[in-house]
Amino acid sequence: MSTLIDGLSLGSVYALIALGYTMVYGIAKMLNFAHGDIIMVGSYAIFTTMSLCGFPLVAILVAVVVCTLLGIAIEKVAYKPLRGASPLAVLITAIGVSYLLQGIAQLIYGSTSKPVTIINMGNFQIGNSTVRVSSIVTLVVGAILMVILTLFINMTKTGRAMIAVSEDRGAAELMGINVNKIISITFAIGSALAAAASVCYLFQIPSTMPTLGAMPGIKAFTAAVIGGIGSIPGAVIGGVLLGVIENVCKSTPLSPFTTAIEFGLLIVILLVKPTGILGKKRREKV
Amino acid sequence: MALLEVKDLQVFYGVIQAIKGISFEVNQGEIVTLIGANGAGKTTTMQSIMGLIKPRDGSIVYDGKNITGMPTHKIVEMGMTQVPEGRRVFSELTVYENLLMGAYTEKDRSRIKEDIEEIYTIFPRLGERKSQVAGTLSGGEQQMLAMGRAIMSHPKLLMLDEPSMGLSPALVDQVFEIIKHFHNTGTTILLVEQNANKSLAISDRAYVLENGRITVTGTGKELMASEEIRKAYLGG
Ligand SMILES: Nc1ncnc2c1ncn2[C@@H]1O[C@H](COP(=O)(O)OP(=O)(O)O)[C@@H](O)[C@H]1O
């Protein structure tokens, strides 16, 4: 029971991060490998605000604002000038941005891990199993954000413009949609979700270091690919699936092989369905 | 007065020159056709005018303003849009949402609502299928949707890139009826067609594009009467 709840909550953290990967891929057609590092920046934003003022809500707000602005800035400075460049150039730039962010964090905060306690939430009992309150909070926050995102994308003008741009950038331009603006909004939303993921992650593991974003970043990317990159429900399904599998594996003797099993799942799914669980075959443009 | 004036347009794909210095104009209230065989450069010309491709040289003046190199969405705001080749409706959005996208630059919601109702009157099929995702429509219905979507922005100049491509004769007739309707309600039309019979019949003037160059120009009637044109584009 508690294993499942912890798994679901880890899964919602992965899903929140995976949403950023998948939205940016769907709309800007690029893999933003620096996305995981946004989580790290968010965690340091919380660390700094907490040590300055100590109000958890202020810290969370600061993290969201910092991450959102950072996401927009990265896109403007690093990726926008490369619109139309080869995908390889964009990929290398993204990896460069990732190292840059880690380097800056190391310069400011050093390479050792720092404790970041936002709130101590404790545990409670359901029957004879102990459930962490932080897991429930994470699960609820994740679910709420995903519902809001889904409503935003399907019900608002900007959301529908995002669908249009992801489907056909040229046709979207012909509608009068400013595609650059939509891409910028996408980075902003993806980064805000990463900040939320950062908060939830710190609920579970209350410490940070410059490479904090690397592993959850890779896992969430795997989740996005498993679910079908570009697909929003796919990112949620992939994230939750991976989180549950990870936590279940860790509670069995297979524990040392957890990561291997996760990437194994990725390979199996890609062999069976190369576009991922909910992925669509992209219509080739003529 | 020329609503659109293209001068010495040159467009390259890498080192290959697709458009080799063409000039033409579309006057307010006209229907003008660009005819040409597959690969002549019709789509390239249309996309260059809309700013989707950056020309190497030449100028595009619309409504007295130089729009060369302007971003596409700004050009759309100025009152010009295009029904692209191959329809390119948003297949994941419903018919209704596609039409809403067409009105992206329009702020007045009640006007958008009226316009959509108007589209459903012109194209009853779209009204019947308004909640259906566009990917599930037939080719003819998608063409109607692409045309309805484009007219939602009330363009002063509407360009259509091979709107009759791949449609049955009955549907082709319907497409040309709609173009005439748009024209009658005050829209200036620039039409691109490979099959020239119907388009020349409704055109005030036409240009023949061959291999990236304009080789013949005249009124629709003149071109239909020309022996050469009949042989090349009108099937004898
Ligand atoms: N994206 C592209 N890359 C390279 N060459 C292209 C591209 N698009 C079109 N061309 C070439 O440019 C020429 C004109 O094409 P196009 O404008 O599509 O002609 P049309 O619309 O008249 O059939 C053709 O020779 C075509 O092969």
Ligand SMILES: [Mg+2]
């Ligand atoms: Mg063409």
